[in-house]
Amino acid sequence: MSDRHRVVILGGGFGGLYAAQALKHAPLDITLIDRRNYHLFQPLLYQVATGSLSPGEIAAPIRGVLSTQKNTTVLLGEAVDIDPTAKQVSLKDGATVPYDSLIVATGSLVSYFGHEEWKSWAPGLKTVEDATMIRHKILLAFEAAERCTDTTERCTWLTFVIVGAGPTGVELAGALGEIANHTLKHDFRSINPKDARIIIVDGGKRALGAYPEDLSKSAEKQLHNLGTRIRTGVTVTNVDEDGVTLKTPDGEEHIATHTVIWAAGVAVTEFARTLAKKTSAETDRAGHIKVASDLTVPNFPDIYIVGDLALINDKAGKPLPGVAQVAMQTGSYTARAITRKVQGKPPLAPFSYFNKGDLAVIGRAAAVANVFGIHLHGFPAWLVWLFIHLMYIVEFQSRILVLIEWGFLYLTFNRGARLITGVAANKSIGKPEPLENLGE
Amino acid sequence: MSDRHRVVILGGGFGGLYAAQALKHAPLDITLIDRRNYHLFQPLLYQVATGSLSPGEIAAPIRGVLSTQKNTTVLLGEAVDIDPTAKQVSLKDGATVPYDSLIVATGSLVSYFGHEEWKSWAPGLKTVEDATMIRHKILLAFEAAERCTDTTERCTWLTFVIVGAGPTGVELAGALGEIANHTLKHDFRSINPKDARIIIVDGGKRALGAYPEDLSKSAEKQLHNLGTRIRTGVTVTNVDEDGVTLKTPDGEEHIATHTVIWAAGVAVTEFARTLAKKTSAETDRAGHIKVASDLTVPNFPDIYIVGDLALINDKAGKPLPGVAQVAMQTGSYTARAITRKVQGKPPLAPFSYFNKGDLAVIGRAAAVANVFGIHLHGFPAWLVWLFIHLMYIVEFQSRILVLIEWGFLYLTFNRGARLITGVAANKSIGKPEPLENLGE
Numbered sequence: 030m031s032d033r034h035r036v037v038i039l040g041g042g043f044g045g046l047y048a049a050q051a052l053k054h055a056p057l058d059i060t061l062i063d064r065r066n067y068h069l070f071q072p073l074l075y076q077v078a079t080g081s082l083s084p085g086e087i088a089a090p091i092r093g094v095l096s097t098q099k100n101t102t103v104l105l106g107e108a109v110d111i112d113p114t115a116k117q118v119s120l121k122d123g124a125t126v127p128y129d130s131l132i133v134a135t136g137s138l139v140s141y142f143g144h145e146e147w148k149s150w151a152p153g154l155k156t157v158e159d160a161t162m163i164r165h166k167i168l169l170a171f172e173a174a175e176r177c178t179d180t181t182e183r184c185t186w187l188t189f190v191i192v193g194a195g196p197t198g199v200e201l202a203g204a205l206g207e208i209a210n211h212t213l214k215h216d217f218r219s220i221n222p223k224d225a226r227i228i229i230v231d232g233g234k235r236a237l238g239a240y241p242e243d244l245s246k247s248a249e250k251q252l253h254n255l256g257t258r259i260r261t262g263v264t265v266t267n268v269d270e271d272g273v274t275l276k277t278p279d280g281e282e283h284i285a286t287h288t289v290i291w292a293a294g295v296a297v298t299e300f301a302r303t304l305a306k307k308t309s310a311e312t313d314r315a316g317h318i319k320v321a322s323d324l325t326v327p328n329f330p331d332i333y334i335v336g337d338l339a340l341i342n343d344k345a346g347k348p349l350p351g352v353a354q355v356a357m358q359t360g361s362y363t364a365r366a367i368t369r370k371v372q373g374k375p376p377l378a379p380f381s382y383f384n385k386g387d388l389a390v391i392g393r394a395a396a397v398a399n400v401f402g403i404h405l406h407g408f409p410a411w412l413v414w415l416f417i418h419l420m421y422i423v424e425f426q427s428r429i430l431v432l433i434e435w436g437f438l439y440l441t442f443n444r445g446a447r448l449i450t451g452v453a454a455n456k457s458i459g460k461p462e463p464l465e466n467l468g469e
Numbered sequence: 470m471s472d473r474h475r476v477v478i479l480g481g482g483f484g485g486l487y488a489a490q491a492l493k494h495a496p497l498d499i500t501l502i503d504r505r506n507y508h509l510f511q512p513l514l515y516q517v518a519t520g521s522l523s524p525g526e527i528a529a530p531i532r533g534v535l536s537t538q539k540n541t542t543v544l545l546g547e548a549v550d551i552d553p554t555a556k557q558v559s560l561k562d563g564a565t566v567p568y569d570s571l572i573v574a575t576g577s578l579v580s581y582f583g584h585e586e587w588k589s590w591a592p593g594l595k596t597v598e599d600a601t602m603i604r605h606k607i608l609l610a611f612e613a614a615e616r617c618t619d620t621t622e623r624c625t626w627l628t629f630v631i632v633g634a635g636p637t638g639v640e641l642a643g644a645l646g647e648i649a650n651h652t653l654k655h656d657f658r659s660i661n662p663k664d665a666r667i668i669i670v671d672g673g674k675r676a677l678g679a680y681p682e683d684l685s686k687s688a689e690k691q692l693h694n695l696g697t698r699i700r701t702g703v704t705v706t707n708v709d710e711d712g713v714t715l716k717t718p719d720g721e722e723h724i725a726t727h728t729v730i731w732a733a734g735v736a737v738t739e740f741a742r743t744l745a746k747k748t749s750a751e752t753d754r755a756g757h758i759k760v761a762s763d764l765t766v767p768n769f770p771d772i773y774i775v776g777d778l779a780l781i782n783d784k785a786g787k788p789l790p791g792v793a794q795v796a797m798q799t800g801s802y803t804a805r806a807i808t809r810k811v812q813g814k815p816p817l818a819p820f821s822y823f824n825k826g827d828l829a830v831i832g833r834a835a836a837v838a839n840v841f842g843i844h845l846h847g848f849p850a851w852l853v854w855l856f857i858h859l860m861y862i863v864e865f866q867s868r869i870l871v872l873i874e875w876g877f878l879y880l881t882f883n884r885g886a887r888l889i890t891g892v893a894a895n896k897s898i899g900k901p902e903p904l905e906n907l908g909e
Contacts, residue, residue, distance in 0.1 A: 066608060083523030092656035102658045105612045168506060172545045216532035218542045 033058045034371045037118065037128035039108050039300070041068050041091045043353045044336030045134035047360030049101055050094075055368045059101040060126060062118075066090055066105055069157065072353060072418065075197060077160035078290075079167065079204035080212075084157045108135075108300050113308050113329055130331050130367045133304060134360065137337040137351055140296035140315060147268040151289035154197055163290055167205065170288045171225075175217045181285075187225045188286035190273050192265055193293030194231035194238070196389040199248055201290055202229050203391035206255030211393075227257040228284065230275060231293070232264045237397070239350060240387050244397040247406040251395045265293075295351060301338050308332065313340050313348070322379030324363055333366070335359035341382065349382055358382060390414045473498045474811045477558065477568035479548050479740070481508050481531045483793045484574035484776030487800030489541055490534075495808045499541040500566060502558075506530055506545055509597065512793060512858065515637060517600035518730075519607065519644035520652075524597045548575075548740050553748050553769055570771050570807045573744060574800065577777040577791055580736035580755060587708040591729035594637055603730055607645065610728045611665075615657045621725075627665045628726035630713050632705055633733030634671035634678070636829040639688055641730055642669050643831035646695030651833075667697040668724065670715060671733075672704045677837070679790060680827050684837040687846040691835045735791060741778050748772065753780050753788070762819030764803055773806070775799035781822065789822055798822060830854045 034057050038045045041063035049061050067088040076082040095101050104126070110119040117127040139153030152162050167189070174186035189205055191198045209225035216222070229236065229252070235245040236252070236259050249259055260275070263282075267274040272285040297316035305312050308326045311319040317340035318326065324339060326332045336356035341349045349355045362380045369377060386400040390411060398410035405413060474497050478485045481503035489501050507528040516522040532543050544566070550559040557567040579593030592602050607629070614626035629645055631638045649665035656662070669676065669692070675685040676692070676699050689699055700715070703722075707714040712725040737756035745752050748766045751759040757780035758766065764779060766772045776796035781789045789795045802820050809817060826840040830851060838850035845853060 066612065080525075083525035085520075085523035086525075090656075092653075096655035103656075104616075172506065176544075213532075215536035216530075216543075 034367075035060070035127065035129045036132065036367060037062065037126055037130070038132040038134060039063075039118070040134035040136055040336070041065065041103075042071070042134060042136050042336060042356060044136070044356035044360040045132065046091070046094065047357045048132050048134065048335060048364045049098070051361045051364030052100070052368065053098050055100070055364075055371070057100055057367070057371065059098075060104055060128075061091065061095065061101060062104045062106050062108060062120070062126065063091060064105070064107040066092065068094060071155075074154055074157075074160050075200045075204055077157065078154055078163040078201065079208060080164050081204070084161065088157065109303075111300075111304050111307055113304075113332060116331065128331070130333065130370075132333045132335060132360075132363050132367075133301070133338060134335045134356070135298045135301050135338055136356075137295040137297055137315075139291060140294035141291065142294055144268075147265075147291070150270055151192060151268045151273075151291040153291040154201070166288050166290075167208070171213060171217065171220070171222060173287075174220045176219075183220065184224075184226075185272070185285040186287055187220065187222075188272075188284065188288070189225060189227045190284055190286050190289045191227070191229045192231075192268075192273070192289065192291050194229045194233065194236040194259060194261065195292060196237065196387075198229050198231070198290075198292035199236055199252065199389050199391060201292060202227055202252055202257045203255060203395065206252065206257045207392045210255060223256070225256075227255075228260060229257065230260045230263050230265060230273070232262065234261055236261070237387075237389060240389070240397065241399055241404060244387075244399060244404055244406070248389060248391060248397045251391045251397070251407065254395075255392055295337070297338055304332075317348070323366055323376060324359055324380050333363040335363050341380070343382060354385060355382060388414050388417065474807075475500070475567060475569045476572065476807060477502065477566055477570070478572040478574060479503075479558070480574035480576055480776070481505070481543075482511070482574060482576050482776060482796060484576070484796035484800040485572065486531070486534065487797045488572050488574065488775060488804045489538070491801045491804030492540070492808065493538050495540070495804075495811070497540055497807070497811065499538075500544055500568075501531065501535065501541060502544045502546050502548060502560070502566065503531060504545075504547040506532065508534060511595075514594055514597075514600050515640045515644055517597065518594055518603040518641065519648060520604050521644070524601065528597065549743075551740075551744050551747055553744075553772060556771065568771070570773070570810075572773045572775060572800075572803050572807075573741070573778060574775045574796070575738045575741055575778055576796075577735040577737055577755075579731060580734035581731070582734055584708075587705075587731070590710055591632060591708045591713075591731040593731040594641070606728050606730075607648070611653060611657065611660070611662060613727075614660045616659075623660065624664075624666075625712070625725040626727055627660065627662075628712075628724065628728070629665060629667045630724055630726050630729045631667070631669045632671075632708075632713070632729065632731050634669045634673065634676040634699060634701065635732060636677065636827075638669050638671070638730075638732035639676055639692065639829050639831060641732060642667055642692055642697045643695060643835065646692065646697045647832045650695060663696070665696075667695075668700060669697065670700045670703050670705065670713070672702065674701055676701070677827075677829060680829070680837065681839055681844060684827075684839060684844055684846070688829060688831060688837045691831045691837070691847065694835075695832055735777070737778055744772075757788070763806055763816060764799055764820050773803040775803050781820070783822060794825060795822060828854050828857065 036057050036059045038049055038061045041061055045061060046068050049059055052059055067090050070087040073082060073087045077084055092103050095103055106120040106122060108118045109121050117125045119125050139155050141147050152159050154160060170186050174183050177183040177186060191202050205227050209222045213222040236249050237245045263275045263277045265273055266276050268289055272283055273289055275282045295315055302316055305318050308329050310326050318334050318338055319340045320334045321327050324333050326334060336359055337351035339359060343349055366377050388398045390396040394408045394411045396410035396414050398405040398413045400413055476497050476499045478489055478501045481501055485501060486508050489499060492499055507530050510527040513522060513527045517524055535541050535543055546560040546562060548558045549561050557565045559565050579595050581587050592599050594600060610626050614623050617623040617626060631642050645667050649662045653662035676689050677685045703715040703717045705713055706716050708729055712723055713729055715722045735755055742756055745758050748769050750766050758774050758778055759780045760774045761767050764773050766774060776799055777791035779799060783789055806817050826838060828838045830836040834848045834851045836850035836854050838845040838853045840853055
């Protein structure tokens with residue numbers, strides 16, 4: 030047992046892992062706790078959902094990433110409770126872990142806005158299991174259409190609805206459009222995959238509502254070229270096995286489909302709610318915790334919140350989005366803040382976010398990007414996207430070859446990872462069924 | 470509807486797919502039916518089980534492989550019954566598929582020799598789900614050992630038993646040895662992964678019993694260098710959550726372990742049993758169907774059996790092994806036989822197997838090979854293995870980069886695909902539990 034300052038990090042996503050790595054040379058005892066044994070490169074998760082990449086290609090075992098960092102221990106476990114006075118967290122398996130400083134980086138979950146019953150018909154995209162489940166749903170829909178003799182039912186199987194026109198929804202729709210138009214082109218005998226209808230629905234006024242307006246326009250046009258339709262200004266009032274019901278300015282409307290993907294709404298984890306309650310922290314409706322300017326929970330200077338879970342307003346008073354960039358910057362800031370505190374140095378200046386830009390990829394050589402204020406479309410935006418992701422992936426010691434491989438698959442329109450496995454493989458085709466959670 | 474001769478192929482493994490591909494230019498109507506939407510490159514499946522490769526990297530979507538073969542339709546379905554007089558097979562979803570010629574390539578399953586209750590503690594390695602389940606078991610065992618404070622229990626978690634010293638058992642043991650000695654070297658803080666005990670048990674006299682004796686010796690030596698122990702001449706009498714019970718020449722013995730992998734014994738599918746019954750075909754104890762010299766079922770000249778399911782004796786009267794080579798050769802033979810029959814040409818000479826050699830890989834630059842009668846060990850054997858697998862993979866249009874990537878991972882001892890996902894990720898660590906089937 031050493032007398033060193035104990036830092037406990039909850040979560041091995043971008044926020045938690047960046048914090049841990051930034052503490053590499055600090056004379057501290059660091060424990061990183063995650064339910065999963067891997068860090069997930071979430072920005073590429075939609076590629077798993079659409080069969081371009083395998084889960085192993087966008088994930089790096091946390092132990093592997095931190096193996097040479099001798100001041101850090103990795104624990105496979107899930108925090109379920111906290112005692113902020115005694116300064117310890119409890120894990121699901123009953124263990125308690127004491128801390129001197131706590132970094133909470135538990136991220137976010139999918140929210141159905143109180144309609145949990147929609148979940149079984151409209152999976153979200155947060156985990157590897159979500160991604161493989163969506164992949165199964167998409168592939169089985171084409172299989173069912175191929176076997177279907179009824180024209181209306183075939184059309185229903187070939188209809189895909191994505192709820193939410195944010196970056197995830199747009200990227201999913203783009204990838205789906207490519208599958209239908211290129212990848213599966215020659216694969217079927219009774220159907221033409223090009224007949225697939227891909228519809229994005231969103232309550233806002235435009236796709237990528239948080240992006241500059243010209244980029245939204247460009248994204249919508251690029252999606253249109255892939256045969257994808259965008260319905261804005263509509264809200265979802267029901268999802269079930271037969272389709273999606275929308276409230277539109279002209280009244281109610283029903284889209285018959287068996288394949289709905291949920292790319293709207295986030296919530297926080299159960300642990301985050303417990304933490305907020307026990308520290309009497311202020312939260313927004315989704316549960317994000319309002320932090321002080323040094324990212325600590327007000328009145329609890331030893332508890333830091335980073336990444337998606339933190340509610341931080343930018344200079345214009347708008348909350349920062351739940352993206353990797355914010356997680357990384359809050360993670361490193363926290364690491365520096367703790368190091369200074371332990372060294373007895375004066376505190377850092379308040380956290381301020383430096384937005385390097387926004388990026389969404391739509392398809393092969395199709396993307397929109399806002400890089401340091403410069404707006405890019407199409408191929409140049411796609412190159413920027415490729416470069417940035419290549420840098421990140423190399424940094425995380427994940428497979429260097431992923432991007433090369435992926436570029437190669439792009440050129441050939443091949444999607445080698447389009448497997449239907451697990452429980453899904455034993456389902457009967459042609460019957461809409463809620464799919465259970467599947468692992469890799 | 471065309472009047473062309475209808476060929477139905479059951480199974481998209483090496484046998485079925487080779488048959489289909491060999492019929493590419495024949496004026497026939499071909500339907501390939503498989504429960505899975507992908508062809509699996511089974512010889513590399515142990516690499517998925519040990520976290521080196523992702524399932525998507527050793528599987529190719531069948532539709533993709535056959536997409537340009539216009540005379541072929543792919544059906545996702547499972548044959549459950551056959552009427553050999555009316556010449557049609559029934560699928561699980563109720564559809565019936567008529568045939569003029571039938572090629573049965575349904576392969577084999579894992580057999581527990583009547584002890585199905587062992588299955589939940591000792592998964593076999595036949596499917597992607599098996600492989601991911603084994604990966605979870607192995608990784609969770611190291612995690613449990615890391616958390617374990619009791620020395621005996623820690624030792625139990627670090628003990629791995631592989632039942633069967635055939636090629637699969639040897640390859641699994643070698644890969645496990647590499648994980649323990651190299652891959653996980655720096656990953657843990659409480660345990661040293663090198664302390665893992667890896668034990669292969671087998672009823673025979675030596676490892677790789679079907680290989681020449683000098684190669685067995687060499688394999689045993691190479692395994693020994695990786696810290697793996699081989700126990701021959703012992704039979705398993707029980708498997709449960711606490712370990713494996715063996716009958717040895719000196720009496721009964723118990724090995725305490727929570728991680729047992731089953732690499733012994735094969736059985737045939739339920740459909741194959743039905744087929745044997747309805748055609749009154751002769752089978753061996755495992756259910757393999759004895760075929761005529763042209764690979765048809767005696768008295769049913771329109772039903773061909775290829776691959777693992779066929780019971781074919783070589784010139785010495787020994788049955789051919791269930792390996793990819795036999796499946797490929799029987800698949801192509803059958804395709805040629807059918808083509809000649811449809812063209813009204815005289816029948817082919819009886820099938821005869823041409824054994825190109827045997828190969829088993831043990832680890833990085835460690836293998837044994839018998840190529841056209843030349844016996845190789847160590848690095849040269851490994852190079853042959855690499856070359857042959859590269860050729861196959863390219864042929865199946867799977868990812869060309871797999872082998873490059875895999876070679877790269879070999880050099881760096883990295884195993885990027887060592888993820889614990891799905892149901893397994895929600896299990897509590899440190900408790901032996903039977904794992905459910907998981908998909909990718």
